[in-house]
Amino acid sequence: DTGVSQDPRHKITKRGQNVTFRCDPISEHNRLYWYRQTLGQGPEFLTYFQNEAQLEKSRLLSDRFSAERPKGSFSTLEIQRTEQGDSAMYLCASSPYGGGAQGETQYFGPGTRLLVL
Amino acid sequence: DQQVKQNSPSLSVQEGRISILNCDYTNSMFDYFLWYKKYPAEGPTFLISISSIKDKNEDGRFTVFLNKSAKHLSLHIVPSQPGDSAVYFCAAIPAGGTSYGKLTFGQGTILTVHP
Numbered sequence: 001d002t003g004v005s006q007d008p009r010h011k012i013t014k015r016g017q018n019v020t021f022r023c024d025p026i027s028e029h030n031r032l033y034w035y036r037q038t039l040g041q042g043p044e045f046l047t048y049f050q051n052e053a054q055l056e057k058s059r060l061l062s063d064r065f066s067a068e069r070p071k072g073s074f075s076t077l078e079i080q081r082t083e084q085g086d087s088a089m090y091l092c093a094s095s096p097y098g099g100g101a102q103g104e105t106q107y108f109g110p111g112t113r114l115l116v117l
Numbered sequence: 118d119q120q121v122k123q124n125s126p127s128l129s130v131q132e133g134r135i136s137i138l139n140c141d142y143t144n145s146m147f148d149y150f151l152w153y154k155k156y157p158a159e160g161p162t163f164l165i166s167i168s169s170i171k172d173k174n175e176d177g178r179f180t181v182f183l184n185k186s187a188k189h190l191s192l193h194i195v196p197s198q199p200g201d202s203a204v205y206f207c208a209a210i211p212a213g214g215t216s217y218g219k220l221t222f223g224q225g226t227i228l229t230v231h232p
Contacts (some may be wrong), residue, residue: 007162020224031218033218033219033220035220040224040225041224042121042208042222042225042226043161043206043222044205044221044222045219045220045221048218048219056219071173091160091161093220095218097218104149104166104210104218105151105163105166106151106163106218106220107163108153108160108161108162108163109160110158110159110160111158111159111160113158
């Protein structure tokens with residue numbers, strides 16, 4: 001399977017705990033994106049990387065959120081001191097970038113569903 | 118500020134008929150548009166896209182139409198099949214600047230195709 005993979009698929013945690021999610025993009029893709037989706041809404045952009053550089057962070061991303069892509073391959077998203085409002089589906093996507101409009105198509109992983117009790 | 122809007126939360130069609138899903142946008146900087154399909158508990162799956170230099174793009178049963186002056190796009194599925202039942206999202210990407218590559222999604226439309 002050469003698609004985007006995410007781990008874990010589901011996470012239940014207690015309020016105040018830290019959680020970390022991992023995303024492995026399609027191997028030749030140099031852009032990696034994180035989105036969050038809540039019930040009844042479309043995915044909302046959180047942050048993205050081009051190779052190892054984090055190029056933009058949404059205002060949705062509070063100081064409790066941090067993302068890394070240390071070697072330009074996989075990425076991690078950490079949420080510190082989780083709150084019930086963090087409960088959502090966290091989606092990762094990757095794109096090849098470059099080569100015109102086709103490079104902008106983003107391919108999504110299955111998501112990590114987080115429930116904060 | 119909802120820059121991409123899908124005003125129909127749901128659509129129900131009969132198998133074999135045409136499904137038309139609509140999307141409106143407000144940001145004139147958007148120049149690349151995509152449609153994704155999403156099943157419950159899965160990530161969105163890319164369906165079809167269109168660049169702002171075109172007004173139509175076809176891929177099998179799926180056709181996307183873009184009306185730039187009206188800031189409106191639509192996805193036509195012909196013929197509709199029960200397996201097409203899912204949530205459909207339209208998304209848009211701006212032409213440049215710091216947000217280049219960032220997708221802005223609509224709220225989604227639930228399509229149900231009845232046998």
